[in-house]
Amino acid sequence: MSESMEKKLAEAMAELTAVQDAVARAEEELGQASATVRSRDRAVEVTVGPQGELTALKFPDNRFQDMTGPQLAASVLEAVQEGRARMARRVMDVFEPLTRTTGGPTGLRGVDIDWDRAFGSALDGPDGGRRRSSARLHDEIHED
Template identity: 65%
Template sequence: MSESMKEKLAQAMADLEAVQSAVARAENELGQATATARSRDRMVEATVGPQGELTGLKFLDGRFRNLPAPQVAASVVEAVQDARAQMAHRVIETFAPLTRQGGGLAGTGGIDVDWERVFGSALDDGNGGGRGRAARDRLRDEIHEDPDDNQHRERRR
């Protein structure tokens, strides 16, 4: 093997070790990370872990007791989705140096990651006009008391 080839191989191995070290640091940093968000109505607070898993849910006041279940559910979903979006963006920011030009091995353009595929709807935090916020708004729009349902409840009593 020529000296030039040995130098290239040594540089590639050093680059690989640097990338592996950077990934290990990022994984360590995110390992215990959490993100917390509140619903717009300030009724629900949700906390998610580094993989977007729900780790905590708080009802911040007693208003939920007087609201219809679909409205409470919408607040829970909203808070969880917002917390997941925060965590997804934190993961992307943490791994961004490895995904940019020069972030990967020598001679490569960095690691190509399809973040939409990785995180799906979690990336939609409502600022981009995407699917998630619109879906939550549609759910909120559907929350209403149907007069027919109230009549049926009264008849059953």
């Protein structure tokens, strides 16, 4: 193997290791992340974990007592959906730089991210089916 080829291989391995380390740091950071959201009517407060899972549900100031069942259900769903959306944006913001082509001399392609692993059921579309990650990213970019 020529010295030039060995140098390129060493650079590529160093880039790959750096990307793998960055992914591990991002996953660790997001593993402890959460979003806390109140419904617009302030009757419900939820906390959502990094995969969109509901981790806490509160009814501040007992405002729910004056609500009908359907009103309370709507407030819970609204808060949970907003919490999941915030966590999805946060996850995508953390990982987005890693999906681009690295700027290094090897021109390595960005990391392919398993959005199902990152988001869990938060990727479910309105019909209950999974949305493609690239379509989800496209939607998030256009919503901002």
